[in-house]
Structures are given as structure tokens and as C-alpha cells.
Amino acid sequence: MRNGRKRSSRTTGPIVCLATMVHLAVASFSVAAEAEATPDKIEKSLPTVTEAAPDLLPVFRQPAPVTIDDLRAIEDRVVELTERVKECTVSLQIGRAQGTGVIVSPEGYILTAGHVSGKPGRFATVILPNGDRIPGRTLGINDTLDAGLVKITTSRTDWPHAPMGDSEGVDVGDWCLVLGHPGGYDEVRGVVARLGRVVFSSNRIMQTDCELVGGDSGGPVFDMNGQVIGINSRIQRDLNHNFHTPVKAFHDGWDRLKESEQFSVHSGALLGVSGENEDGGIRLTRVYPDEPAARAGLEVGDVLITFQARRVRSLDELIERVGEELPGSRVTVGVIRDGESLEFRVRLGVRWD
Template structure:
């Protein structure tokens, strides 16, 4: 026994000596002092249904540096094969999965890895909706037992709720980040530079390139969002499409391959403080009608430029971004009740919604500003104008048939600038009267007494805008 004890003492001497020489301390009991729940069990449930998506696409990527080589020699630009990566997640055991439209757009070949698996599985696009950046894909193979994630209720999310984002940022598969819901209803974010029907959840959970299409889940393991947008200019800013928006269109994507949406047929803008004051509105709430599309539901219902739509089926319209979403959700063929203000009077209108037409063409190049030139003065408004001619039409990218007066000079401190007019605006109407040239605009403005309302319809960068001000 003494020999055993001696051996044990000899063996422990190096450990004791090492402990005495260490310039630090260690706890004998390493149990946490504060009980903070771990997200690991939740992550283990979610990860098996998360997809790493690998896409091959054919088409012209205008950012490809090889394009300049072909342009320089006057050669036809070929369709280069492009590869990309993204994320998705399975929503049904049959293999249906959600991702972003921009992840699989123009794809000629799609392969996925499921969870931590190494096998590549082929997938096909079932349906896409560019307006919400949502795509439905299906895994090949005929399996009926794919791991799937339950979809939650994004409307129930509150600012401050914890959420977890799972994806493949920068190709780093099965990466997990955690944060909170920072804000809801962010509508001025355009993933891939494309405008659409967006109503994003903002989160500080890290969402980086490659996360697109991945799930944003709550602490119950339910998907509440589809990771979509990255703000490269800011840290801690990530955006996700509310899952309720996707749930509304997935059945159509599955059955038709696309989503059909209702629309009113009006172009709207926010109500500026100056416009609200000029129109006698109590505040800036509502959507200001800038243009009514001929033959549209709004046209048939008698809507006019200058109308301020304040309620839609008894729901408040806070700003211009509310109206397209409310109309899209109402459904094609639905008859809706609008409340509006026209010329200071409250009115109502019934509109039967129609299907939103396809929008052709890509983004337009921005027009250039008109040159500084003398122009005719319009008194105290602080602008100088000139008749819209062929040279100005070309410079401003204005339709050939358009007529009006162009603002060529603008006093930044004047009444017109304060109301929102800009240099290069083409004034086409004053208080409902068509304007053919600069002289007609001067004449129309001269007839309006000081202190009275001026309602202007203008062409600006290919769109119609409405501006109202009180004549000084």
C-alpha cells in the first residue's frame, strides 16, 4: 500500500508543480452562474430542413467584365453561364421548399444539399413571384418524408422578439445567427435593386450574401420570415419577407406557377406637409393619387389626380406604400370601399379590383437635367419655365406626344421648391386645365389669386407626380 501511495504522489508532483507555476486561476466548479437558455436544441430541429442551393443560369449579366471585351470588338455578347448560391427551406414532406425568386431566376440547373448532408439533390422551379421575391421549388426523387419546417404567424411578431437566421453566408453552409426583430413594415428596401410589393421584417440577426432564401425562425421553431435583403452600407441591418405574405401566394405558385394580384390602377405618392396644408388636410396620412390609368378600376370608379385616399375597406391608409399591399391582398374581383378627400371634401368610392397587368421592360436610365436657360418667369413662385420642345423631350426622356412647360430654373428658397417642384419637372396641368406650352402655364397661374390653391400635375423621371401649393 505504501508503494502505491508513493507512486501516486510521484505521479501528482508534475501536476502540482505545473499548477503552482501557472499565472492564472481556474474554477473547480465550471457551472454557469446565470441560467441563460441555449438555442442549440432549436437549431438542431431547424437545420435538417435548411437547403444549400447551387444554381447554374444562362443569361447576360451586365456586370460581367467580359462584356466590355465583346463590345470593344463589335461582337455579339454571348450568354455566359453563371453560377450562384443561396439558401432555402423545406415546407412540406413532399419536398416543396421556399427561397427567393432572385436566387433561382433564369436557372437552367438547380441542385441542393439538405441539412448537413453531402449528397446533391436536383430541384425544379414550381412557381415564382418577382414582385415579392418569393419562389417555390420542389426536390426531385419522389420522397415523401423530407424534413419540413412549420410556418408561423409573422403578424404576431413584435419588435423585440428573438429570431434566428439560418443560411449559407459567403458559402459557409449551415451558419446560424441570432437577434431580435428591430422593426416591421419596412417598404423602402429593394433586394437586387428591384422594386416590388415589400413589407420587410428588419432584424439585427446577421444576414449576408448567401443567406438569401433562408428561414428566419422564432423561438418556437416556426418560420416567420424568408431572409431576403442585405444592406451592405450598414452593420446589423438584415431584412426578411414576412412568412404570411408568402403563405398567401404559395397555393397559386403551386397550382399556376405565378401569383395573380389585384390592383386599383392608380399611381400614388406620399402626402407632403406642404400638400396637406394646401389641400386643407389635418395631417400627411393617406395616399395622394398622381395618375389614374385609363380603363383601370380606378378610372371606372371616377378617381382623379389630386384625390387623397385615406381608408381602404375601413382600414386606415397611412401612406402611399399601404395602398398597393391592401389592394393586392383584397383579391381580383373584390369590390372595395374607398374613403378619400377631393378639393377639401370627403367622398367615398366603390372600386371593383382587376388583375394587375404584367410590367414589361427593365429599369429605365435616368433622364438628365435640362440646361440652365433664361425661360419665362412665373412671378413669386420662384421658377422659370420654357416650352417643352424636341430637344428637351430627348434630354428629359419625355414621351413624344407629351406637351407642357419645363421648369428650367428653380429658386431653392421659393414657394415652388418648398412644395416639392424640381428642375426638369414638366408641368402638364394646372387645376385640371391642360397646359400646352410655357405661355399657357403663365396665363393659367396669373388667373389664380394670391392665397388660393394651385394643383399641378407634372411629369418627372418617366412618372406622374402631383404637387399642390398656395399661391404667394
């Protein structure tokens, strides 16, 4: 049912943004990092996939397209892939929030951003690509990594769905396709697709050069075989500050998300120090060169006493506090040096483990 709205007779289709293709054809990419591996064991309750992914076209294994035929092959795959995955890319309305999600199981489990789904147990309106509105409910949320799960609450068990990929196969320079409903569901426009490449990937955060806008939050990042490798998370005007939650966050937390648990994990933020506990704080025994603490001016022998204006009494407590902040965040660290109290502003890095 569609709340009494009359459906337009105009045929809708996805908008595919390929304007960056010419730029990508002449761009060169240096592999600055390697993708992290996922754990060998994945929970048995994860949604299963029965269809094997097609072989990746040779053009997507090259550093950049070289010929007109390469560009045509990319365009053909993007159009084919978008037609295939748009059926499982949905718009979400949850309270005042609106965003995007992707169905990943025939039972109707939907991956989205945690800031879209919000707390467990909320009513959700799921808007299908054809405009039909169906009920859903929010399940669990990983607050740290911005991973949320929603479940369609109808009795249907054959929903079109996309397979969840494996972070082990994601490398810097890989091509990807982002889908979303920017600005909310639009019956005439349909879903919007953007082509790009992975520029950073770790176990806890992924970055691409795909342009994102409001309403894309929670939308899927697909590899060029149609597997979900990430979910749109933080969106800014500057492309350098658009980030995605890797699908690994959903693999690792699947059972907790299904059980409607609200939980936190270490964000992967990095300070870059080692130390020993002593009365009143942590004496720094090593400040790693070229890491955030060293760049901010912390030194071996400093006694770290506060982090974000909160007392820190042990190294374990410091690790926990750092993990509550996101990589790239600016934090305040208080130390005692030669009897003098000093404060430093540190921009946190990211751990690779």
C-alpha cells in the same frame, strides 16, 4: 451521391453568432408598429405540421434579458433550436445562382427567395447539411415579394422539415434566428446562425437586425419556437437595408407557387394620395400629411400625368404602377400645376393593409 467527392471525417456543426447578445441585453425597444394579420382561411394544400411548437421561454417575452441566467437561457435555446432546424436548412445551386432554402414539408417543398429560384422549371441542386447533393426543380415565383418555391424530385417523402409559422403572431421586438449558407455550402463550417429581433413587420415585408451576407438569400427566419416566419430577400451592407419576405407571402400564394406560376401582386408600396380621374390624368383631391407624396412636395389640385416616365390615365392604373415598385424605392412623378409641368422624386412608403 456526392459527385465523387470524399467527405471529411471532421464533425461539422453550425456556427452560432451570439456576439450581439450583450448589446441586446442593454438595448431598449419601442413597439413602433403591430404585425399584420393573415387571412382567416389558408389553402388546404399547405403542408401540415404534426408536432406542436414548444412554449416560448419567459426570457423571450421580456423587452430585454436582465440577468446572467437570462443570457444563459437564450444561449441554450439558440443552440438547441439551431441543432433542430439546421437539418431542414439546405444550400441551393440553380444555374449560376446560389443561395439557401428551407424544407417545409415531408414531400420536399423548399421555400427560398424568388431571385434564387428564378423562373419555373429550372433544374436545381439541393445540398443537404451532410453534403449530399440531390436533384430538385424550381416551381412558382412571386416576382413582387421575392418568394420562390423549389421541389426535391426524388421519391423520398419523409424529409425533415420546419413548420410554416403565422404572420399574425409576429410583433416588433420578437426574437428570431436566421440560418443560411453565406458564400455557399461549406462542409467544414456548416450552416451559420444569427440571433436578432424583428424591427419591422407587415404583410409584405419584414425587417430584422440579423446580419446577412451573400449566399444567405432564401434562408429561413425562425421564431424561437422553430417556426418559419420569413425568408431572406434583400441583402445590403447596412443592416438597415436587410429585408425578408414574410411567410404570409407563401401562405397566400401557395397553390399558385405549387402550380409553377410566375405572378406578381401589389408590393405594398405607398404614395399617399387620393384623386379623381379626368382627361389626361388624375387630379389629386387629397395628399396625406407626412406621407411620401406630401414630403416630396405634391399638392392638392395637381394633375398627376406620369409615374416613372409612363403615362397614367386613371387612379386604378396609378395604384397598379405603384404596386410594381418596392417600398423604399425612389420614383419620379410628373404633374401639371397651374399649367406648368413639374417632376418630383418620391421615396415610396409601405402600406399596412
